[in-house]
Amino acid sequence: MNKKILASLIIIGILGFALGWGTYSYFSDTETSTGNVFTAGTIDIAVDGQNPWMKTYSEFLECVKPCQIRWINFTIKNVGDNEVYVWKHIKITGWGGDVGEPPYYGICSSEPEFVEGGGQFDEQGNPIPETYTPKDYLAPWIIYDLFINDQVIIAEENELRLDDINCTWIYLGTLQPGEEMNVCQSYHLMTWKNSQIPEITNWAQGDWISFDIELYGVQVDGPSPETGVLILENKDANTWEPLYNDGVKGKLTYNLAGSTFDYTFEATGLNQNTEYSLIYYADPYPGCYPGALIATFTTDGDGNIAPTSGSANIGFDLPDPGDKNYPAGAKIWLVPSSDYDPSTKSMIVWNPSEYLFGMNLIHYDFTG
Numbered sequence: 571m572n573k574k575i576l577a578s579l580i581i582i583g584i585l586g587f588a589l590g591w592g593t594y595s596y597f598s599d600t601e602t603s604t605g606n607v608f609t610a611g612t613i614d615i616a617v618d619g620q621n622p623w624m625k626t627y628s629e630f631l632e633c634v635k636p637c638q639i640r641w642i643n644f645t646i647k648n649v650g651d652n653e654v655y656v657w658k659h660i661k662i663t664g665w666g667g668d669v670g671e672p673p674y675y676g677i678c679s680s681e682p683e684f685v686e687g688g689g690q691f692d693e694q695g696n697p698i699p700e701t702y703t704p705k706d707y708l709a710p711w712i713i714y715d716l717f718i719n720d721q722v723i724i725a726e727e728n729e730l731r732l733d734d735i736n737c738t739w740i741y742l743g744t745l746q747p748g749e750e751m752n753v754c755q756s757y758h759l760m761t762w763k764n765s766q767i768p769e770i771t772n773w774a775q776g777d778w779i780s781f782d783i784e785l786y787g788v789q790v791d792g793p794s795p796e797t798g799v800l801i802l803e804n805k806d807a808n809t810w811e812p813l814y815n816d817g818v819k820g821k822l823t824y825n826l827a828g829s830t831f832d833y834t835f836e837a838t839g840l841n842q843n844t845e846y847s848l849i850y851y852a853d854p855y856p857g858c859y860p861g862a863l864i865a866t867f868t869t870d871g872d873g874n875i876a877p878t879s880g881s882a883n884i885g886f887d888l889p890d891p892g893d894k895n896y897p898a899g900a901k902i903w904l905v906p907s908s909d910y911d912p913s914t915k916s917m918i919v920w921n922p923s924e925y926l927f928g929m930n931l932i933h934y935d936f937t938g
Contacts, residue, residue, distance in 0.1 A: 612650035615745070615787040621649065623785070631757065636770035639758045646753060646785065648745035655933065656742040656751065657786040657795050660714075660735055665779040667706040672776070677702055679776025686772040705773040709733035711761060712779070717754040718742055723930050727814030728801050729762040730821070732779070739786070739795035739826060741933060744898060763817070790897055794826035794935050802837070802904055802926035812929065820875070820904055820926045822848070827935035830881040831864060831888075837875040837904065837926065844869050845907040850884070851917070853894035853901070860890050861915030866907055888934035899931020 617623040627642045634640055648654050672678050677699050678687065689702035712732040716724040723740065724730050743751055761769055786795055802820035803812040818839035825832045835848060848864040851857035864882045867875045888900035895901065904926040909919040 613652055613654055613787055613789050613792075614648075614650035615654060615656065615785065616647045616649045617785065618644050619647075627783075634757075634759045636759055636774070639756050642755045642757070642783070644753050645750050646742070646745065647750045648747055648787070650787075651747050653747070653790050654745050654787040655790065655792070655794075656745055657739045657788075657798075658742055658753070659737060659739045659784055659786075659795070660732065661782045661784065662709055662732070662736045663780045663782055665707055665709070666777070667704050668776045669778050675699070678704060680772070682772035683775040706777050708759070708774065708777050708779045709736065711759060711767075711770055711774065713758040713760055713762060715756045715758075716740065717752075718930075719752050720754075722812065724801050725803075725812065725814045725929075726756065726758060728803070728819055728821075730799075730801065731762065732757070732781070734821070735799060736781075738797050738799040738823065740799055741899065741930060743930075744790075745787075794933055796826060797823060798826045798932060799823050800902055800932055801929045802902070803929055804839075804924075804926055805922065807923040812927075818926070822902060822928075824932070824934065826933065827937055829937050831884045831934055832879075832881045833864065834877055834879045835865065835867065835875065836877040837867075837869075838873070840869045840873040840875070840926075841906070841924070842869060842871055842873045844873075846875070846904050847907045847910045847912070848902065848904050849910060849915075850888055851901040851903045852890060852892065852915075856914075856916035856918070857901075858915040859892045859894065860886070862888075863910070863912040863915065864902075884934070885936060887936050888932060895931060899933055902928040902932055 614621065618625060630642060631640045646656060668679050674680050674684055675697050677689070677697055678684050684697055684702055687702045687704055690698050692698055709732040713726055714724065714730050714732055714735060715726040715728070742753065745751060759770060761767055788794070800822040802822065803814065804816070804818045805812050816839065820835065820837035823834045840846065845866055845868045847866050849857070850862040850864060852859040852861045862882070862884050864884070865880055867878060869875055889896040889898070893900065905917070906921070906924055909917060909921055909924070911918045
């Protein structure tokens, strides 16, 4: 081979080697994350230090007379490591005229109860059982109230009865890990305004009712229970205190999850023959972040809204992330329709003395 050609090939080879070596030379640094562990968080609540909650409260509810009040109080603590929404409901499980054999001739609790039930006596003074008509169901005559950390959720003046809240979930609030809430409930044996029975008398002697109290804790984005209840009250426009004793109030029963917001609403003491709007008010003012019109109602000649059921296509969760109150809950108000623009979901006039305000925030999960 020509020596010049050989020398050229050697030079080309050396250059190729040098170029190849340069191509594979670089700076580097390797970092490795080891020991990664996926851990599920915990959702867990304890009640009065018990987990599970085993306590019963019958001892606090014994031998109640008309107009007397009994209390059930407990403390809920978030013992898990995640924020939790807490709900409560009461489920009536039974009722009757006496616990065990009725002491008065096996008929009822006492002679006064027998007489009030229309009972008659034979010539020897013995009671005739078939003449007696029992009245044993106490639920409509037990007025219920609820406080969370001294904040009124349901006031006695709302005249919400035990049968009104039976199997209805009530939102109590949010607990951070390690946080506690004090729950105070009263049970008042009494009648109520416009009742057909103006007072509790001897017909109730010895009667009983049993119920369970259930608490439900769920993670922030978890499913809600089935049915909720919200009390709405008018407020003093200066002090912002609820006005419980004037008969102006409303009650909203609603589903906590669904493709539509299903509701039953009723109210008393409003302006006569006036159209009102039930709205989701999303702070800040004028409430259109995003806000929603749920329903409209027209009061009768007495200023009342009879129990009315319907469904609203809200199309998003309550509260919406755009709401200043998110994720705590959504405000529900009843306002005269003349003060509200449904096209913009906005308040256009501010007359707070004419409104009903929800006594607590609510949650609703839109399931599409």
